[in-house]
Amino acid sequence: MAEKASGGVQSVERAFELLELITKAGGQVTLSELSSFTTLPLPTIHRLLRTLVSLGYVRQLPNRRYSLGPSLIRLGEVANKQLGTLARPYLKELVDTLGESANMALLDSDMVVYVAQVPSPHSMRMFTEVGRRAHTHDTGVGKAILAQLEPETVRSIVTSAGMPTPTPKSISSLKDLEAELARIRERGYSIDEEEQELGVRCFAMAVPDAPTPMAVSVSGPTTRVDSAFAERAVPLLREAAERISKELNAAA
Known part of the structure; x- marks a missing residue:
């Protein structure tokens, strides 16, 4: 003291x-x-x-x-790289076990930014470039993060960023998004059901007690990433999120 x-x-x-x-x-x-x-x-x-x-x-x-x-941008870039380095071993374990691409993203203002990825060994796979920014309402990681936030914060984010619809399955209204977030809170994880890209499904889970809102995900073609895949993936996602949270808080 x-x-x-x-x-x-x-x-x-x-x-x-x-x-x-x-x-x-x-x-x-x-x-x-x-x-x-x-x-x-x-x-x-x-x-x-x-x-x-x-x-x-x-x-x-x-x-x-x-x-x-602008000096904060440099600090943020370095911090994001360090977060990616911390998460990468856990993402690799997901890929080794499940065979599909794994990502970690965090909330950056009104968008999510991907800070780590380990790609699937399959020739047909989901690839997201580290550093890519994406909307929250139509991504698995984005919706997992939004489900942890207060309703007024969600409304502010969506109002600021907008709700484009890259596919016919994308959520296009705040009312539908709020209903989806309620379902995510109930089951504990989110699903990108071909909302970012047709033929691609993603399961995501927020990292609990993180210093900044973040989430981990696994994604791949709908032909492989189905309900049977979800039964295997969800417990492993939860374990990875909890282990990342533990390491982040131990380093704090």
């Missing part, structure tokens, strides 16, 4: 509090808005923002609003 009372550590905590508040506000805030979100004195907020701007972690826009800065 002595360390927490020191000025340096307290300043770091306060700086990260401001970054988190800007993030929760959608990436842009005014000084007065920040002041209303926190108990920090206005001069302290202004001093911290000035420091964060000088380091590139915050930008001041022409309209005087503050937004997250």
Whole structure:
């Protein structure tokens, strides 16, 4: 507790509090808005923002609003790579056992970004490039993540990103999505039923107690990824998600 009372550590905590508040506000805030979100004195907020701007972690826009800065992108890219490295052994176990491609993705603003993949050994397989961004409403990982969030957060994400329909089976309305998320919460996993690509089915599960919303999945052609496959895959997905969660929290 002595360390927490020191000025340096307290300043770091306060700086990260401001970054988190800007993030929760959608990436842009005014000084007065920040002041209303926190108990920090206005001069302290202004001093911290000035420091964060000088380091590139915050930008001041022409309209005087503050937004997250470009230096955070570099940190995020490195963090994503580390998450991918951590998850890869568990994804490989899924592929070795099930024979289909395995992925991990996390929520990035109003989209999901894939941070790790181990491809299937089959010549006909599902391949997703690491770093690819995708919508939440029509992907297995996206729906698994949305099912863990509050309804107002889901509405905000979908309103911001939109709901394109890449296939005739894609969910196209918030009402249908909310019904689907209720089913996911009840059974504990999500299914992309040819919603991203015709002929491809995906089973996904959220990583519990993760520091940021994330999910793991297995996917492949519907001819191989069927109900019998699901009976084998779902328990293994749950085990992988729990093991990833345990390792993430042990490293925290």
